[in-house]
Amino acid sequence: MRLHSCLVLLMCLSHSQGFQCSTSPYTSQIPEYTVCTPENGGESHLNDASHTEDCDFVSTILINECSTEDRPIPAQLCWRLRDPEQGIVEVTYPLLPASCNFTAYDITLMAHEGMECPAFTDNFKKHTRREVDIRGCSEASCKDKCSQRGTVMFRHVFTGCYQLCLTPRRHYQALQELVSSPLALATNYVKTPISTLQDPLFFLDMTQSSLTMKAQLRINPMVAIVTLSHGINMAAGPHACRDTGIPIANCATCLGSPEIQCSSESRDSVIPTCSYQGESVVKCRFSGLKPGNYCVRVQFDDDRCVADTIWNDDNNYSPCTWETFRKFVTAEPAIEVDIRPQGSIINPMLLALLVLAIVAACLVVTLVVYRRTPNYGRFLPVPRKPIQLAERPTVLLLYARDCPLFMQAVAHLKTVMKRLNNCQVMDCWEDSQYNSVAKSPSQWLLSYLTNPKVRVVLVISPTSALLEAALVHRVFVQYRQRRALDCVFAQALSSLHETSHDSYKRLFVVRLDTESAGVVPQTRTYLNPLATYILPVNLNKLMTTLHNLDSTVVAVEDSQPEVVALSDAISEYRRYLSENPRYLDNLLTSDTVPSVHQIMA
Numbered sequence: 147m148r149l150h151s152c153l154v155l156l157m158c159l160s161h162s163q164g165f166q167c168s169t170s171p172y173t174s175q176i177p178e179y180t181v182c183t184p185e186n187g188g189e190s191h192l193n194d195a196s197h198t199e200d201c202d203f204v205s206t207i208l209i210n211e212c213s214t215e216d217r218p219i220p221a222q223l224c225w226r227l228r229d230p231e232q233g234i235v236e237v238t239y240p241l242l243p244a245s246c247n248f249t250a251y252d253i254t255l256m257a258h259e260g261m262e263c264p265a266f267t268d269n270f271k272k273h274t275r276r277e278v279d280i281r282g283c284s285e286a287s288c289k290d291k292c293s294q295r296g297t298v299m300f301r302h303v304f305t306g307c308y309q310l311c312l313t314p315r316r317h318y319q320a321l322q323e324l325v326s327s328p329l330a331l332a333t334n335y336v337k338t339p340i341s342t343l344q345d346p347l348f349f350l351d352m353t354q355s356s357l358t359m360k361a362q363l364r365i366n367p368m369v370a371i372v373t374l375s376h377g378i379n380m381a382a383g384p385h386a387c388r389d390t391g392i393p394i395a396n397c398a399t400c401l402g403s404p405e406i407q408c409s410s411e412s413r414d415s416v417i418p419t420c421s422y423q424g425e426s427v428v429k430c431r432f433s434g435l436k437p438g439n440y441c442v443r444v445q446f447d448d449d450r451c452v453a454d455t456i457w458n459d460d461n462n463y464s465p466c467t468w469e470t471f472r473k474f475v476t477a478e479p480a481i482e483v484d485i486r487p488q489g490s491i492i493n494p495m496l497l498a499l500l501v502l503a504i505v506a507a508c509l510v511v512t513l514v515v516y517r518r519t520p521n522y523g524r525f526l527p528v529p530r531k532p533i534q535l536a537e538r539p540t541v542l543l544l545y546a547r548d549c550p551l552f553m554q555a556v557a558h559l560k561t562v563m564k565r566l567n568n569c570q571v572m573d574c575w576e577d578s579q580y581n582s583v584a585k586s587p588s589q590w591l592l593s594y595l596t597n598p599k600v601r602v603v604l605v606i607s608p609t610s611a612l613l614e615a616a617l618v619h620r621v622f623v624q625y626r627q628r629r630a631l632d633c634v635f636a637q638a639l640s641s642l643h644e645t646s647h648d649s650y651k652r653l654f655v656v657r658l659d660t661e662s663a664g665v666v667p668q669t670r671t672y673l674n675p676l677a678t679y680i681l682p683v684n685l686n687k688l689m690t691t692l693h694n695l696d697s698t699v700v701a702v703e704d705s706q707p708e709v710v711a712l713s714d715a716i717s718e719y720r721r722y723l724s725e726n727p728r729y730l731d732n733l734l735t736s737d738t739v740p741s742v743h744q745i746m747a
Contacts, residue, residue, distance in 0.1 A: 233335025263307035263328035387441035546610035
């Protein structure tokens with residue numbers, strides 16, 4: 147869905163429930179003050195040097211003030227790096243005199259990848275677009291206050307060359323565009339199109355009259371909208387959720403807001419409620435549902451969702467809409483049937499006599515049996531076998547941080563282990579466990595590595611193989627973009643090598659099926675090399691072994707949606723490796739060798 151459609155849906159919510167973002171990411175206003183006029187403090191020069199004292203960078207823009215016939219005035223744009231890691235840049239721009247009667251500005255950030263600015267503006271592409279409304283102020287408190295400049299915030303600014311385009315508007319009439327001089331900016335943010343990020347993890351639970359949905363977000367969106375639709379035509383294919391059905395409930399949230407506001411579009415009293423669980427998990431519950439097929443759709447609004455930009459060249463495809471639907475049919479309510487006889491069939495007196503006769507006969511039989519049975523040993527305890535309960539194994543899942551497609555495949559593997567095989571999975575990269583891991587990564591890791599009841603599942607990949615080879619050959623290797631919990635896998639490798647004999651029976655090495663097509667680089671490990679489970683082929687064999695060959699573990703069918711999703715993710719990962727055989731050089735670096743691939747040569 148296009149960004150415009152998301153905003154329309156958000157506007158519908160605002161009309162029905164009073165929902166609004168306190169700070170809209172796309173449309174902002176000049177706060178509190180009015181534009182400067184001679185009556186409220188005078189119109190300062192647009193190139194006043196006092197405005198650029200605390201700027202990180204300054205660029206020039208030529209302004210014609212009210213019309214193109216006016217003499218251009220050079221003005222200064224102030225650029226401030228608010229967060230170099232996240233690529234957040236703040237730009238202060240001049241406001242034109244109030245006598246021009248402008249009502250808004252269209253502001254577009256244009257980008258060119260590379261530190262050298264091109265000579266022609268045709269080489270720039272649209273990065274982000276903003277709208278700024280000019281709000282007049284007639285209150286007494288505004289009498290001596292005025293704004294000579296406005297401020298706009300841009301996110302996801304990577305290293306490159308930038309221009310700012312200002313287009314004043316009088317209501318719906320756009321005037322001449324004002325373009326700043328090119329400016330080279332350097333940040334630590336790495337350009338990441340939103341389409342390459344992992345999909346959110348969905349967890350759905352359907353009961354007779356309610357649906358509970360959990361979505362683990364992978365991004366921090368400006369606006370998130372959750373929609374529940376009913377009447378899905380399952381025969382419509384993969385876009386059945388988008389093309390069929392009727393929306394019956396909506397929930398929306400804004401960036402930084404702890405509240406999630408919901409509205410019901412159904413006449414059947416569907417009650418939607420949403421809440422946050424941690425920082426990245428949204429949980430919604432829809433109550434009062436009737437039998438039928440339902441679909442849950444999650445839409446994000448983010449700067450990178452906009453079509454025809456440097457992030458998304460496809461005008462017809464939105465990388466910010468995820469949907470999940472299955473043939474969820476709620477249970478039909480029980481129908482009470484009156485089976486009482488319409489008339490008297492048996493005489494009450496005869497019925498009472500019959501019951502008394504049966505009771506008397508039972509007492510006589512019991513008394514005779516009791517007298518004929520020896521009383522010794524009558525009450526000796528009978529040994530019983532303890533009840534065998536199905537074991538729920540605790541699994542420590544270890545894997546090196548790798549490319550997004552590998553991480554997505556591992557996420558699907560976790561879903562299979564949890565939902566289909568009743569495993570308790572401990573993963574340092576899972577958001578729900580992040581806080582406990584971050585307090586003491588070493589203590590968290592060793593508590594599971596040293597516990598003999600914990601199974602250790604090591605998912606090997608080209609990255610893990612390279613890190614392990616570097617450990618064995620004592621070569622220094624690190625991630626180009628380091629993260630705090632990268633140390634957990636490195637420490638786990640070291641501990642497993644030191645205690646390989648003790649952990650042999652509870653270490654399970656897993657490899658995703660990527661080498662069948664001759665994919666390079668190949669994955670290998672020095673740990674337990676004779677017990678490698680290739681997925682998805684050996685999925686059931688792995689799960690049965692994790693449960694200690696427990697007969698209560700039922701083999702999972704390949705047609706299960708979770709298994710299908712895992713197989714598809716592995717196929718996508720295999721395709722990525724075949725197309726990018728040397729991707730490790732973009733992920734890892736070493737001071738010892740020019741290319742990290744030489745470590746495994």
